[in-house]
Amino acid sequence: MTDAVDRKAVDRGAVEAFLYREARLLDDHRFEDWLALFADDGLYWIPAQPGQTDRFGAASIVHEDRTVLRMRVRRLSHPRAWSLTPQPRSSHLLGNIDVAPAAGGEIEAVASLQVAIYRDGDRTRYDGRQTVRLRPNGGDFEIALKRIDLIDCDGTLGVLPVPI
Protein backbone atom coordinates (compact mmCIF):
# COMPACT_ATOMS: atom_id res chain seq x y z
CA MET A 1 0.00 0.00 0.00
CA THR A 2 1.13 3.48 -0.69
CA ASP A 3 -0.08 6.77 0.65
CA ALA A 4 -0.52 10.13 -0.94
CA VAL A 5 2.91 11.29 0.18
CA ASP A 6 4.60 8.37 -1.57
CA ARG A 7 2.70 9.08 -4.74
CA LYS A 8 3.77 12.70 -4.70
CA ALA A 9 7.39 11.59 -4.56
CA VAL A 10 7.01 9.98 -8.00
CA ASP A 11 7.52 12.20 -11.02
CA ARG A 12 4.14 11.48 -12.54
CA GLY A 13 4.78 13.66 -15.57
CA ALA A 14 7.94 11.75 -16.46
CA VAL A 15 6.16 8.42 -16.10
CA GLU A 16 3.26 9.51 -18.29
CA ALA A 17 5.64 10.86 -20.90
CA PHE A 18 7.42 7.51 -20.97
CA LEU A 19 4.16 5.58 -21.38
CA TYR A 20 3.05 7.84 -24.22
CA ARG A 21 6.41 7.46 -25.92
CA GLU A 22 6.23 3.67 -25.61
CA ALA A 23 2.73 3.60 -27.15
CA ARG A 24 3.82 5.97 -29.90
CA LEU A 25 6.75 3.72 -30.87
CA LEU A 26 4.30 0.84 -31.43
CA ASP A 27 1.92 3.00 -33.46
CA ASP A 28 4.86 4.28 -35.53
CA HIS A 29 6.13 0.72 -36.23
CA ARG A 30 9.44 1.52 -34.52
CA PHE A 31 9.58 -1.94 -32.99
CA GLU A 32 13.36 -2.13 -32.52
CA ASP A 33 13.23 1.11 -30.52
CA TRP A 34 10.27 -0.27 -28.59
CA LEU A 35 12.20 -3.43 -27.72
CA ALA A 36 15.10 -1.28 -26.50
CA LEU A 37 12.84 0.16 -23.79
CA PHE A 38 12.75 -3.22 -22.04
CA ALA A 39 15.24 -4.05 -19.29
CA ASP A 40 17.50 -7.06 -19.92
CA ASP A 41 15.25 -9.06 -17.62
CA GLY A 42 12.13 -7.28 -18.86
CA LEU A 43 8.93 -9.15 -19.52
CA TYR A 44 6.01 -8.66 -21.91
CA TRP A 45 2.96 -10.49 -20.66
CA ILE A 46 -0.63 -10.76 -21.89
CA PRO A 47 -2.38 -13.28 -19.61
CA ALA A 48 -5.05 -15.61 -20.97
CA GLN A 49 -7.13 -15.69 -17.80
CA PRO A 50 -8.60 -12.83 -15.74
CA GLY A 51 -6.43 -12.09 -12.72
CA GLN A 52 -3.86 -14.68 -13.77
CA THR A 53 -0.96 -14.92 -11.33
CA ASP A 54 0.82 -18.03 -12.65
CA ARG A 55 3.04 -17.33 -15.64
CA PHE A 56 4.40 -20.88 -15.98
CA GLY A 57 1.56 -23.21 -15.05
CA ALA A 58 -1.06 -21.45 -17.16
CA ALA A 59 -0.87 -20.50 -20.82
CA SER A 60 -0.68 -16.84 -21.80
CA ILE A 61 -1.60 -14.99 -24.96
CA VAL A 62 1.94 -13.60 -24.87
CA HIS A 63 4.58 -14.38 -22.26
CA GLU A 64 7.95 -13.34 -23.55
CA ASP A 65 11.27 -12.26 -22.18
CA ARG A 66 13.70 -10.33 -24.34
CA THR A 67 15.11 -13.40 -26.04
CA VAL A 68 11.70 -14.36 -27.42
CA LEU A 69 10.49 -10.80 -27.86
CA ARG A 70 13.56 -10.13 -29.98
CA MET A 71 12.45 -12.85 -32.39
CA ARG A 72 8.93 -11.43 -32.42
CA VAL A 73 10.27 -8.02 -33.35
CA ARG A 74 12.52 -9.50 -36.01
CA ARG A 75 9.57 -11.29 -37.57
CA LEU A 76 7.61 -8.03 -37.73
CA SER A 77 9.92 -6.74 -40.41
CA HIS A 78 9.95 -9.90 -42.54
CA PRO A 79 8.43 -9.27 -45.99
CA ARG A 80 6.54 -12.58 -45.99
CA ALA A 81 4.96 -12.60 -42.55
CA TRP A 82 1.49 -13.18 -43.92
CA SER A 83 -0.53 -12.15 -40.89
CA LEU A 84 1.42 -8.88 -41.01
CA THR A 85 0.82 -8.21 -44.70
CA PRO A 86 -0.37 -5.59 -45.38
CA GLN A 87 1.22 -4.09 -42.31
CA PRO A 88 -1.27 -3.54 -39.50
CA ARG A 89 -1.74 0.01 -38.23
CA SER A 90 -2.47 0.57 -34.58
CA SER A 91 -3.71 3.42 -32.45
CA HIS A 92 -3.11 3.32 -28.70
CA LEU A 93 -5.09 5.32 -26.19
CA LEU A 94 -4.09 5.38 -22.52
CA GLY A 95 -6.33 6.82 -19.82
CA ASN A 96 -7.03 6.80 -16.10
CA ILE A 97 -3.31 6.53 -15.46
CA ASP A 98 -2.44 5.78 -11.86
CA VAL A 99 1.19 6.02 -10.82
CA ALA A 100 2.57 4.66 -7.58
CA PRO A 101 5.91 3.61 -6.15
CA ALA A 102 6.50 -0.14 -6.04
CA ALA A 103 8.98 -2.47 -4.39
CA GLY A 104 12.63 -2.33 -5.27
CA GLY A 105 12.60 1.33 -6.25
CA GLU A 106 10.37 0.58 -9.22
CA ILE A 107 7.30 2.50 -10.24
CA GLU A 108 4.02 0.93 -11.17
CA ALA A 109 1.78 2.65 -13.68
CA VAL A 110 -1.70 1.25 -14.19
CA ALA A 111 -3.82 2.54 -17.05
CA SER A 112 -6.91 1.78 -19.06
CA LEU A 113 -5.85 0.77 -22.55
CA GLN A 114 -7.68 0.89 -25.85
CA VAL A 115 -5.91 -0.26 -28.99
CA ALA A 116 -7.47 -0.23 -32.43
CA ILE A 117 -5.75 -2.32 -35.09
CA TYR A 118 -6.54 -1.95 -38.77
CA ARG A 119 -5.39 -4.41 -41.40
CA ASP A 120 -6.61 -5.49 -44.79
CA GLY A 121 -10.06 -3.96 -44.42
CA ASP A 122 -10.69 -5.07 -40.85
CA ARG A 123 -10.58 -3.03 -37.67
CA THR A 124 -10.29 -4.78 -34.32
CA ARG A 125 -10.47 -3.23 -30.86
CA TYR A 126 -8.55 -4.46 -27.85
CA ASP A 127 -9.58 -3.13 -24.46
CA GLY A 128 -8.12 -3.75 -21.08
CA ARG A 129 -5.84 -2.67 -18.31
CA GLN A 130 -2.16 -2.07 -18.78
CA THR A 131 0.19 -2.48 -15.85
CA VAL A 132 3.76 -1.32 -16.41
CA ARG A 133 6.59 -1.65 -13.92
CA LEU A 134 9.27 0.91 -14.61
CA ARG A 135 12.81 0.91 -13.31
CA PRO A 136 14.68 4.23 -13.09
CA ASN A 137 17.67 4.03 -15.40
CA GLY A 138 20.06 6.96 -15.88
CA GLY A 139 17.48 9.73 -15.87
CA ASP A 140 15.03 7.64 -17.89
CA PHE A 141 13.14 4.44 -17.29
CA GLU A 142 13.34 0.88 -18.53
CA ILE A 143 10.46 -1.59 -18.60
CA ALA A 144 10.69 -4.40 -16.08
CA LEU A 145 7.20 -5.61 -16.90
CA LYS A 146 4.49 -4.71 -19.36
CA ARG A 147 1.32 -6.60 -18.58
CA ILE A 148 -1.94 -6.24 -20.45
CA ASP A 149 -5.13 -7.73 -19.05
CA LEU A 150 -7.61 -7.79 -21.92
CA ILE A 151 -11.24 -7.78 -20.83
CA ASP A 152 -11.84 -10.73 -23.18
CA CYS A 153 -8.53 -12.50 -22.54
CA ASP A 154 -10.30 -15.85 -22.04
CA GLY A 155 -12.80 -15.31 -24.85
CA THR A 156 -12.81 -16.37 -28.47
CA LEU A 157 -10.17 -14.29 -30.19
CA GLY A 158 -8.90 -13.75 -33.69
CA VAL A 159 -5.23 -13.37 -34.52
CA LEU A 160 -3.43 -10.64 -32.56
CA PRO A 161 -0.82 -9.73 -35.17
CA VAL A 162 1.34 -7.07 -33.50
CA PRO A 163 2.49 -6.14 -29.99
CA ILE A 164 -0.01 -3.86 -28.29
Next chain:
Amino acid sequence: MALATDNSSLPPAVGAAEIAALVEPTRVHRRAYTDRAVFDLEMERIFGRAWIFVAHASQIPHPNDLIRTRLGLHDVLVTRDPEGPVHVVLNRCTHRGTTLCSVERANAASLVCPYHAWTFGLDGTLRSVPHRKSMPASFDMADPGLNLFRAPRVADYRGFIFASLAEDGPAVEDFLGDMTDVLDNFIDRAPNGEVTQEGGAFRLEYRGNWKLHHENANDTMHPGFVHESSVNAAREDGRDYAEPAYDEHQAHVQMLSNGFSVREWQSLGLQGLANGHSYMDGFYTQGILSPDRDDPISRSYRDALEAAHGRKAAAGILAMDRFNNLVWPNLNINAQYQQIRVVQPVAPDRTVVQAMCFRLGGAPEGMFHRAVRFLTNLSSPASMIFADDAEIFEKVQAGLSDGRREWLDQSRGIDETVGNGRIASAGTSELPIRGQYRAWLDHMTAAP
Protein backbone atom coordinates in the same frame (compact mmCIF):
# COMPACT_ATOMS: atom_id res chain seq x y z
CA MET B 1 -11.88 -8.99 -46.83
CA ALA B 2 -14.63 -10.80 -48.67
CA LEU B 3 -16.63 -13.17 -46.56
CA ALA B 4 -19.27 -14.08 -49.10
CA THR B 5 -20.89 -17.41 -48.53
CA ASP B 6 -22.50 -19.00 -51.50
CA ASN B 7 -25.90 -20.29 -50.37
CA SER B 8 -27.63 -20.28 -53.68
CA SER B 9 -25.75 -22.67 -55.90
CA LEU B 10 -27.25 -25.87 -54.56
CA PRO B 11 -30.87 -26.61 -53.70
CA PRO B 12 -31.55 -26.90 -49.96
CA ALA B 13 -31.55 -30.67 -50.06
CA VAL B 14 -28.31 -31.89 -51.56
CA GLY B 15 -28.49 -35.29 -53.14
CA ALA B 16 -25.84 -37.98 -52.82
CA ALA B 17 -25.01 -37.77 -56.51
CA GLU B 18 -24.40 -34.05 -56.24
CA ILE B 19 -22.18 -34.53 -53.23
CA ALA B 20 -20.26 -37.34 -54.92
CA ALA B 21 -19.63 -35.05 -57.89
CA LEU B 22 -17.78 -32.59 -55.65
CA VAL B 23 -14.85 -34.93 -54.99
CA GLU B 24 -12.60 -36.53 -57.59
CA PRO B 25 -9.39 -38.49 -56.90
CA THR B 26 -7.14 -35.52 -57.51
CA ARG B 27 -9.39 -32.52 -56.97
CA VAL B 28 -12.29 -31.19 -54.92
CA HIS B 29 -14.94 -28.64 -55.82
CA ARG B 30 -14.86 -25.29 -54.05
CA ARG B 31 -18.47 -25.69 -52.93
CA ALA B 32 -17.27 -28.19 -50.32
CA TYR B 33 -15.94 -25.11 -48.53
CA THR B 34 -18.37 -22.36 -49.41
CA ASP B 35 -21.83 -23.81 -49.81
CA ARG B 36 -24.29 -23.43 -46.94
CA ALA B 37 -26.28 -26.49 -48.03
CA VAL B 38 -23.15 -28.61 -48.05
CA PHE B 39 -22.21 -27.26 -44.62
CA ASP B 40 -25.68 -28.01 -43.27
CA LEU B 41 -25.37 -31.55 -44.59
CA GLU B 42 -21.95 -31.87 -42.92
CA MET B 43 -23.54 -30.89 -39.63
CA GLU B 44 -26.23 -33.52 -40.15
CA ARG B 45 -24.21 -36.38 -41.63
CA ILE B 46 -20.77 -35.89 -40.07
CA PHE B 47 -21.07 -33.87 -36.85
CA GLY B 48 -24.57 -35.28 -36.35
CA ARG B 49 -23.45 -38.93 -36.61
CA ALA B 50 -19.72 -39.54 -36.21
CA TRP B 51 -17.92 -39.76 -32.89
CA ILE B 52 -17.11 -36.20 -31.90
CA PHE B 53 -14.63 -35.42 -29.13
CA VAL B 54 -16.38 -33.29 -26.50
CA ALA B 55 -14.30 -33.34 -23.32
CA HIS B 56 -11.57 -34.96 -21.30
CA ALA B 57 -12.69 -36.72 -18.12
CA SER B 58 -10.34 -34.54 -16.06
CA GLN B 59 -12.42 -31.49 -16.99
CA ILE B 60 -15.32 -32.96 -15.00
CA PRO B 61 -13.53 -34.89 -12.24
CA HIS B 62 -16.19 -34.69 -9.50
CA PRO B 63 -19.84 -35.78 -9.30
CA ASN B 64 -22.12 -33.02 -10.63
CA ASP B 65 -19.26 -31.35 -12.55
CA LEU B 66 -20.18 -30.08 -15.98
CA ILE B 67 -18.59 -28.16 -18.80
CA ARG B 68 -20.14 -26.30 -21.67
CA THR B 69 -18.89 -26.99 -25.18
CA ARG B 70 -20.08 -27.49 -28.75
CA LEU B 71 -21.13 -30.64 -30.56
CA GLY B 72 -21.41 -29.58 -34.17
CA LEU B 73 -23.46 -26.42 -34.00
CA HIS B 74 -25.13 -27.50 -30.77
CA ASP B 75 -24.45 -25.74 -27.47
CA VAL B 76 -24.08 -28.72 -25.14
CA LEU B 77 -23.24 -29.57 -21.54
CA VAL B 78 -21.05 -32.53 -20.70
CA THR B 79 -22.19 -33.63 -17.26
CA ARG B 80 -20.92 -36.10 -14.69
CA ASP B 81 -24.15 -37.49 -13.31
CA PRO B 82 -23.44 -39.03 -9.89
CA GLU B 83 -26.15 -41.59 -10.59
CA GLY B 84 -24.77 -42.80 -13.88
CA PRO B 85 -22.47 -42.26 -16.81
CA VAL B 86 -21.31 -39.03 -18.41
CA HIS B 87 -24.08 -37.36 -20.39
CA VAL B 88 -24.07 -34.84 -23.19
CA VAL B 89 -27.26 -32.75 -23.12
CA LEU B 90 -28.44 -29.78 -25.15
CA ASN B 91 -27.99 -26.53 -23.21
CA ARG B 92 -31.52 -25.37 -23.98
CA CYS B 93 -34.61 -25.40 -21.83
CA THR B 94 -37.54 -27.36 -23.29
CA HIS B 95 -40.03 -24.76 -22.03
CA ARG B 96 -39.19 -21.55 -23.90
CA GLY B 97 -35.83 -22.44 -25.39
CA THR B 98 -33.70 -20.44 -22.95
CA THR B 99 -30.00 -21.17 -22.70
CA LEU B 100 -29.65 -22.92 -19.34
CA CYS B 101 -25.97 -22.58 -18.48
CA SER B 102 -23.99 -19.45 -19.33
CA VAL B 103 -20.66 -20.35 -17.76
CA GLU B 104 -17.95 -22.61 -19.11
CA ARG B 105 -17.88 -24.94 -16.14
CA ALA B 106 -19.88 -25.52 -12.99
CA ASN B 107 -20.75 -28.00 -10.29
CA ALA B 108 -24.48 -28.38 -9.91
CA ALA B 109 -26.85 -31.14 -8.82
CA SER B 110 -29.46 -29.91 -11.27
CA LEU B 111 -29.94 -27.50 -14.15
CA VAL B 112 -32.37 -24.71 -13.31
CA CYS B 113 -33.62 -22.51 -16.11
CA PRO B 114 -33.12 -18.80 -15.35
CA TYR B 115 -36.43 -17.91 -17.03
CA HIS B 116 -39.16 -19.92 -15.18
CA ALA B 117 -37.06 -22.32 -13.09
CA TRP B 118 -37.86 -25.49 -14.98
CA THR B 119 -35.40 -27.88 -13.40
CA PHE B 120 -33.58 -30.78 -15.04
CA GLY B 121 -31.33 -33.55 -13.80
CA LEU B 122 -27.80 -33.85 -15.17
CA ASP B 123 -29.11 -36.62 -17.41
CA GLY B 124 -31.54 -34.12 -18.93
CA THR B 125 -34.67 -35.46 -17.24
CA LEU B 126 -37.27 -32.84 -16.33
CA ARG B 127 -37.61 -32.88 -12.54
CA SER B 128 -39.91 -30.01 -11.70
CA VAL B 129 -41.77 -27.01 -13.06
CA PRO B 130 -43.05 -24.11 -10.94
CA HIS B 131 -46.72 -23.73 -10.06
CA ARG B 132 -47.53 -27.19 -11.26
CA LYS B 133 -51.26 -26.85 -10.63
CA SER B 134 -51.61 -24.24 -13.36
CA MET B 135 -50.52 -26.78 -15.96
CA PRO B 136 -53.30 -28.64 -17.79
CA ALA B 137 -53.99 -32.30 -17.27
CA SER B 138 -52.41 -32.98 -20.65
CA PHE B 139 -49.04 -31.77 -19.35
CA ASP B 140 -47.18 -34.97 -18.59
CA MET B 141 -43.95 -34.61 -16.62
CA ALA B 142 -42.95 -38.04 -17.90
CA ASP B 143 -43.17 -36.98 -21.55
CA PRO B 144 -39.64 -37.64 -22.90
CA GLY B 145 -40.11 -34.65 -25.20
CA LEU B 146 -39.88 -32.41 -22.13
CA ASN B 147 -36.44 -33.74 -21.22
CA LEU B 148 -33.34 -32.00 -22.50
CA PHE B 149 -32.18 -33.48 -25.78
CA ARG B 150 -29.44 -35.96 -24.94
CA ALA B 151 -26.80 -37.47 -27.19
CA PRO B 152 -27.84 -41.11 -27.59
CA ARG B 153 -24.27 -42.37 -27.42
CA VAL B 154 -21.40 -41.19 -25.23
CA ALA B 155 -18.17 -43.15 -25.02
CA ASP B 156 -15.13 -42.69 -22.83
CA TYR B 157 -11.90 -44.00 -24.32
CA ARG B 158 -9.51 -43.89 -21.37
CA GLY B 159 -10.68 -40.44 -20.36
CA PHE B 160 -11.22 -39.03 -23.85
CA ILE B 161 -14.97 -38.50 -24.09
CA PHE B 162 -16.69 -38.73 -27.46
CA ALA B 163 -20.37 -38.28 -28.27
CA SER B 164 -22.45 -39.33 -31.24
CA LEU B 165 -25.87 -38.04 -32.16
CA ALA B 166 -26.61 -41.26 -34.04
CA GLU B 167 -28.52 -44.03 -32.25
CA ASP B 168 -26.41 -46.67 -33.97
CA GLY B 169 -22.97 -46.87 -35.46
CA PRO B 170 -19.52 -48.32 -34.95
CA ALA B 171 -18.08 -48.56 -31.44
CA VAL B 172 -15.68 -45.75 -30.59
CA GLU B 173 -12.71 -48.16 -30.66
CA ASP B 174 -13.63 -49.20 -34.21
CA PHE B 175 -13.99 -45.57 -35.23
CA LEU B 176 -10.59 -44.70 -33.74
CA GLY B 177 -8.81 -47.72 -35.24
CA ASP B 178 -5.06 -47.38 -34.81
CA MET B 179 -5.52 -43.87 -33.46
CA THR B 180 -6.04 -45.60 -30.10
CA ASP B 181 -2.25 -46.07 -30.15
CA VAL B 182 -1.65 -42.35 -29.79
CA LEU B 183 -4.33 -41.94 -27.12
CA ASP B 184 -2.74 -44.84 -25.22
CA ASN B 185 0.67 -43.26 -25.65
CA PHE B 186 -0.68 -39.91 -24.42
CA ILE B 187 -1.71 -41.59 -21.17
CA ASP B 188 1.28 -43.93 -20.92
CA ARG B 189 3.55 -40.91 -20.88
CA ALA B 190 2.25 -40.07 -17.42
CA PRO B 191 4.32 -42.01 -14.88
CA ASN B 192 1.21 -42.54 -12.74
CA GLY B 193 -1.02 -43.20 -15.76
CA GLU B 194 -3.16 -40.08 -15.30
CA VAL B 195 -3.32 -37.04 -17.53
CA THR B 196 -5.29 -33.95 -16.55
CA GLN B 197 -6.32 -30.99 -18.64
CA GLU B 198 -4.76 -27.95 -16.97
CA GLY B 199 -3.09 -24.70 -17.87
CA GLY B 200 -6.08 -23.02 -19.50
CA ALA B 201 -7.21 -23.17 -23.10
CA PHE B 202 -7.39 -20.94 -26.15
CA ARG B 203 -10.28 -20.42 -28.51
CA LEU B 204 -9.08 -18.95 -31.75
CA GLU B 205 -11.54 -18.04 -34.48
CA TYR B 206 -10.70 -17.82 -38.16
CA ARG B 207 -12.90 -16.90 -41.09
CA GLY B 208 -12.53 -20.07 -43.04
CA ASN B 209 -13.97 -23.56 -43.39
CA TRP B 210 -13.32 -26.14 -40.66
CA LYS B 211 -11.71 -28.59 -43.09
CA LEU B 212 -8.92 -26.13 -43.88
CA HIS B 213 -7.41 -26.63 -40.42
CA HIS B 214 -7.31 -30.41 -40.84
CA GLU B 215 -5.93 -30.22 -44.37
CA ASN B 216 -3.13 -27.99 -43.16
CA ALA B 217 -2.19 -30.10 -40.14
CA ASN B 218 -0.35 -32.80 -42.07
CA ASP B 219 0.54 -30.74 -45.12
CA THR B 220 4.31 -30.54 -44.99
CA MET B 221 4.78 -28.41 -48.08
CA HIS B 222 3.28 -25.31 -46.49
CA PRO B 223 5.65 -24.58 -43.58
CA GLY B 224 8.52 -23.50 -45.81
CA PHE B 225 6.31 -20.82 -47.31
CA VAL B 226 3.71 -19.98 -44.68
CA HIS B 227 6.10 -19.99 -41.74
CA GLU B 228 9.12 -18.49 -43.46
CA SER B 229 8.94 -15.36 -41.32
CA SER B 230 9.07 -17.19 -37.98
CA VAL B 231 11.68 -19.67 -39.20
CA ASN B 232 13.76 -16.77 -40.36
CA ALA B 233 13.35 -14.85 -37.11
CA ALA B 234 14.58 -17.90 -35.19
CA ARG B 235 17.47 -18.56 -37.58
CA GLU B 236 18.71 -15.00 -37.53
CA ASP B 237 18.51 -14.98 -33.79
CA GLY B 238 21.00 -17.80 -33.51
CA ARG B 239 20.84 -19.81 -30.35
CA ASP B 240 22.38 -17.70 -27.67
CA TYR B 241 22.23 -19.98 -24.64
CA ALA B 242 24.28 -17.51 -22.62
CA GLU B 243 21.19 -15.37 -22.26
CA PRO B 244 18.54 -16.14 -19.69
CA ALA B 245 15.48 -17.63 -21.33
CA TYR B 246 12.75 -18.89 -19.09
CA ASP B 247 11.23 -20.95 -21.86
CA GLU B 248 14.56 -22.71 -22.34
CA HIS B 249 14.58 -21.65 -25.98
CA GLN B 250 11.47 -23.67 -26.66
CA ALA B 251 9.98 -20.87 -28.79
CA HIS B 252 13.18 -20.88 -30.79
CA VAL B 253 13.00 -24.62 -31.43
CA GLN B 254 9.31 -24.54 -32.27
CA MET B 255 9.79 -21.79 -34.82
CA LEU B 256 12.98 -23.27 -36.26
CA SER B 257 11.44 -26.71 -36.78
CA ASN B 258 9.28 -25.46 -39.64
CA GLY B 259 12.48 -24.74 -41.53
CA PHE B 260 13.08 -28.25 -42.83
CA SER B 261 14.21 -28.55 -46.42
CA VAL B 262 11.82 -30.27 -48.83
CA ARG B 263 14.12 -33.29 -48.68
CA GLU B 264 13.77 -33.41 -44.89
CA TRP B 265 10.01 -33.07 -45.08
CA GLN B 266 10.00 -35.81 -47.70
CA SER B 267 11.80 -38.12 -45.28
CA LEU B 268 8.97 -37.87 -42.73
CA GLY B 269 6.41 -40.60 -43.22
CA LEU B 270 2.74 -39.79 -43.66
CA GLN B 271 0.11 -42.31 -42.66
CA GLY B 272 -3.53 -42.20 -43.69
CA LEU B 273 -5.96 -44.43 -41.80
CA ALA B 274 -9.59 -45.38 -42.27
CA ASN B 275 -12.25 -42.82 -41.24
CA GLY B 276 -10.15 -39.87 -42.36
CA HIS B 277 -7.51 -40.12 -39.62
CA SER B 278 -3.87 -39.34 -40.37
CA TYR B 279 -0.53 -38.45 -38.82
CA MET B 280 3.06 -37.67 -39.65
CA ASP B 281 6.15 -39.19 -38.11
CA GLY B 282 8.86 -37.39 -36.13
CA PHE B 283 9.02 -33.66 -36.34
CA TYR B 284 11.08 -31.99 -33.63
CA THR B 285 14.49 -33.49 -34.15
CA GLN B 286 16.77 -31.28 -32.11
CA GLY B 287 16.91 -29.21 -28.96
CA ILE B 288 14.56 -29.24 -26.04
CA LEU B 289 11.68 -30.91 -27.89
CA SER B 290 13.62 -33.77 -29.49
CA PRO B 291 12.87 -37.31 -28.29
CA ASP B 292 16.43 -37.83 -27.02
CA ARG B 293 16.70 -34.59 -25.04
CA ASP B 294 18.87 -34.93 -22.01
CA ASP B 295 18.41 -31.89 -19.79
CA PRO B 296 17.76 -32.23 -16.03
CA ILE B 297 13.96 -32.02 -16.33
CA SER B 298 13.86 -34.62 -19.11
CA ARG B 299 16.20 -36.90 -17.17
CA SER B 300 14.13 -36.65 -14.04
CA TYR B 301 10.99 -37.33 -16.07
CA ARG B 302 12.57 -40.33 -17.75
CA ASP B 303 13.62 -41.66 -14.35
CA ALA B 304 10.05 -41.40 -13.10
CA LEU B 305 8.74 -43.17 -16.20
CA GLU B 306 11.35 -45.92 -15.88
CA ALA B 307 10.49 -46.37 -12.20
CA ALA B 308 6.85 -46.86 -13.20
CA HIS B 309 7.24 -49.03 -16.29
CA GLY B 310 10.80 -50.32 -16.40
CA ARG B 311 13.57 -49.08 -18.64
CA LYS B 312 12.60 -50.92 -21.80
CA ALA B 313 8.90 -50.05 -21.70
CA ALA B 314 9.67 -46.43 -20.86
CA ALA B 315 11.97 -46.21 -23.86
CA GLY B 316 9.21 -47.63 -26.04
CA ILE B 317 6.71 -45.06 -24.76
CA LEU B 318 9.09 -42.17 -25.41
CA ALA B 319 10.01 -43.49 -28.86
CA MET B 320 6.59 -42.83 -30.32
CA ASP B 321 7.06 -39.63 -32.25
CA ARG B 322 3.81 -39.40 -34.22
CA PHE B 323 2.99 -35.75 -34.76
CA ASN B 324 -0.32 -34.03 -35.58
CA ASN B 325 -2.49 -37.08 -35.00
CA LEU B 326 -5.75 -36.10 -36.65
CA VAL B 327 -8.77 -37.95 -35.31
CA TRP B 328 -11.13 -36.80 -38.03
CA PRO B 329 -13.40 -34.87 -37.91
CA ASN B 330 -12.59 -32.73 -34.87
CA LEU B 331 -9.58 -33.71 -32.76
CA ASN B 332 -5.84 -33.28 -33.24
CA ILE B 333 -3.41 -34.83 -30.76
CA ASN B 334 0.24 -34.33 -29.97
CA ALA B 335 1.04 -36.92 -27.33
CA GLN B 336 4.73 -36.00 -26.95
CA TYR B 337 3.93 -32.44 -25.97
CA GLN B 338 0.60 -33.08 -24.21
CA GLN B 339 -1.44 -30.94 -26.59
CA ILE B 340 -4.81 -31.28 -28.24
CA ARG B 341 -6.76 -29.10 -30.62
CA VAL B 342 -10.51 -29.36 -31.07
CA VAL B 343 -11.95 -28.00 -34.30
CA GLN B 344 -15.46 -26.57 -34.03
CA PRO B 345 -17.31 -25.52 -37.21
CA VAL B 346 -19.37 -22.36 -36.86
CA ALA B 347 -20.39 -21.61 -40.45
CA PRO B 348 -19.05 -22.54 -43.91
CA ASP B 349 -16.61 -19.66 -43.56
CA ARG B 350 -16.11 -19.60 -39.80
CA THR B 351 -14.34 -21.98 -37.42
CA VAL B 352 -13.19 -21.98 -33.80
CA VAL B 353 -10.10 -23.94 -32.80
CA GLN B 354 -9.87 -24.79 -29.14
CA ALA B 355 -6.35 -25.62 -27.97
CA MET B 356 -5.43 -27.15 -24.63
CA CYS B 357 -2.54 -28.81 -22.83
CA PHE B 358 -2.32 -31.53 -20.21
CA ARG B 359 -0.33 -32.40 -17.12
CA LEU B 360 1.39 -35.78 -17.00
CA GLY B 361 0.65 -37.21 -13.55
CA GLY B 362 3.80 -38.13 -11.67
CA ALA B 363 6.07 -36.12 -13.96
CA PRO B 364 8.22 -33.19 -12.76
CA GLU B 365 6.55 -29.79 -12.73
CA GLY B 366 8.96 -28.64 -15.43
CA MET B 367 7.38 -31.05 -17.92
CA PHE B 368 4.01 -29.39 -17.39
CA HIS B 369 5.57 -25.95 -17.78
CA ARG B 370 6.96 -27.08 -21.13
CA ALA B 371 3.50 -28.21 -22.22
CA VAL B 372 2.17 -24.79 -21.23
CA ARG B 373 4.94 -23.05 -23.16
CA PHE B 374 4.21 -25.25 -26.16
CA LEU B 375 0.57 -24.22 -26.05
CA THR B 376 1.40 -20.52 -25.75
CA ASN B 377 4.01 -20.62 -28.51
CA LEU B 378 2.00 -22.63 -31.02
CA SER B 379 -1.69 -22.05 -30.35
CA SER B 380 -2.14 -18.61 -28.80
CA PRO B 381 -3.97 -15.93 -30.81
CA ALA B 382 -0.62 -14.11 -30.80
CA SER B 383 1.39 -17.19 -31.82
CA MET B 384 4.07 -16.31 -34.32
CA ILE B 385 3.37 -19.66 -36.02
CA PHE B 386 -0.39 -20.27 -35.91
CA ALA B 387 -1.17 -16.64 -36.81
CA ASP B 388 0.23 -17.26 -40.27
CA ASP B 389 -1.73 -20.50 -40.67
CA ALA B 390 -4.97 -18.77 -39.73
CA GLU B 391 -4.19 -15.95 -42.14
CA ILE B 392 -3.73 -18.46 -44.96
CA PHE B 393 -7.04 -20.20 -44.12
CA GLU B 394 -8.76 -16.83 -44.48
CA LYS B 395 -7.02 -16.11 -47.77
CA VAL B 396 -8.12 -19.53 -49.10
CA GLN B 397 -11.70 -18.97 -48.01
CA ALA B 398 -11.78 -15.49 -49.54
CA GLY B 399 -10.45 -16.83 -52.83
CA LEU B 400 -12.91 -19.71 -52.95
CA SER B 401 -15.86 -17.32 -52.85
CA ASP B 402 -15.12 -16.65 -56.50
CA GLY B 403 -16.50 -19.38 -58.77
CA ARG B 404 -14.64 -18.64 -61.99
CA ARG B 405 -12.23 -21.40 -61.08
CA GLU B 406 -14.12 -24.22 -59.48
CA TRP B 407 -11.63 -26.88 -58.41
CA LEU B 408 -8.90 -27.23 -55.78
CA ASP B 409 -6.01 -29.54 -56.63
CA GLN B 410 -5.07 -32.30 -54.20
CA SER B 411 -2.95 -34.54 -56.41
CA ARG B 412 0.49 -34.07 -54.82
CA GLY B 413 2.09 -37.43 -54.03
CA ILE B 414 -0.74 -39.47 -55.51
CA ASP B 415 1.56 -42.53 -55.79
CA GLU B 416 0.87 -43.86 -52.35
CA THR B 417 1.16 -47.34 -50.91
CA VAL B 418 -2.04 -48.98 -49.78
CA GLY B 419 -2.01 -51.89 -47.36
CA ASN B 420 -3.24 -53.05 -43.97
CA GLY B 421 -6.07 -50.54 -44.11
CA ARG B 422 -3.50 -47.76 -44.31
CA ILE B 423 -2.18 -45.48 -46.95
CA ALA B 424 1.46 -44.56 -46.54
CA SER B 425 3.47 -42.00 -48.42
CA ALA B 426 6.49 -39.77 -48.27
CA GLY B 427 6.13 -36.65 -46.15
CA THR B 428 5.17 -34.23 -48.87
CA SER B 429 2.08 -36.05 -50.09
CA GLU B 430 -1.45 -34.67 -49.92
CA LEU B 431 -2.68 -38.12 -48.94
CA PRO B 432 -4.12 -36.89 -45.62
CA ILE B 433 -6.41 -34.55 -47.56
CA ARG B 434 -7.50 -37.30 -49.94
CA GLY B 435 -8.10 -39.60 -46.97
CA GLN B 436 -10.24 -36.98 -45.27
CA TYR B 437 -12.34 -36.64 -48.40
CA ARG B 438 -12.82 -40.41 -48.65
CA ALA B 439 -14.28 -40.35 -45.15
CA TRP B 440 -16.22 -37.18 -45.97
CA LEU B 441 -17.81 -38.88 -48.98
CA ASP B 442 -18.67 -41.98 -46.95
CA HIS B 443 -20.55 -39.86 -44.42
CA MET B 444 -22.07 -37.37 -46.81
CA THR B 445 -23.45 -39.94 -49.23
CA ALA B 446 -24.68 -42.38 -46.57
CA ALA B 447 -28.38 -43.14 -46.34
CA PRO B 448 -30.38 -40.31 -44.71
